Amino acid sequence: MTLLVADTPSLVSIGCAEQYDPSALSLLFDGFDVVVPQAVVDEIETLASYDHDHRQPAQAAVDALDTARIVSQVNISESVPPLDLGERAAIELANDEQSQYLLCDEFTNLTLIASALDDAELLTTPALMTAFVDAGVLTKADAQAQLSEVAALRSWDNNSYYQRARRVLDQL
């Protein structure tokens, strides 16, 4: 299966639409070999334990991680840029594992993150949702509904990339 390393915000974002059947969260873990560093698990568990807005989606992500491979020890090299610990660990793990994708929604740091990746390609949640529709495993209506939930959680309504993703999705 295709290896995919996931970062904290993406997993929590996708977790907010777990009530759908199928959910993008379940499709992510069914369709890819998801690998995450322990630092990301720790961040998600912290959000699930106290953060009001993110508690439910973070808990959904924690539950889904039961089927993922967790890498407890990641030695982050100095060349990885000074981002959050979870992001840095995810970048390092994507390089160590030679994963195909790094699922990451840090829209404002993408150039920095991409420059630290050896071979892995960046993948954002809107692109992932669109790919699920392209693959025929999610209906357009379900993808639109779940992406709307993610946008509400992330306050993306005025983000032009999200708006563009919606138009691309509408035209599929």
Next chain:
Amino acid sequence: MSGETKRVNFNFPQHLVEQADVLGEVEQRDRTEIVVTALREYLHDATTDEQIVQEVAGAYYDGRIDFEQLRVLVGPEKAGNFRLLKQQLDEEFIHDVAESMDFE
């Protein structure tokens, strides 16, 4: 002023020109300096206003401006981020991601 200059012709409302000239006399600056300062401040405000930056990014995603125009307006860092985001929605990239999934 620094760098190369380019001669352009504009039609300004007369009262704005009169105001600029009066201010120029007070500050001992010429009309060009005042217009350049005003335009520079406007562009700085516009390109640091998140809503306007998002509109600029939207124009880039829609193909109404190219990457070089984007870079001039928002700077290399933001422009690089927007280019990566635009690539995320390329039909070929989406299809490649879809093809890489395995649901068996």
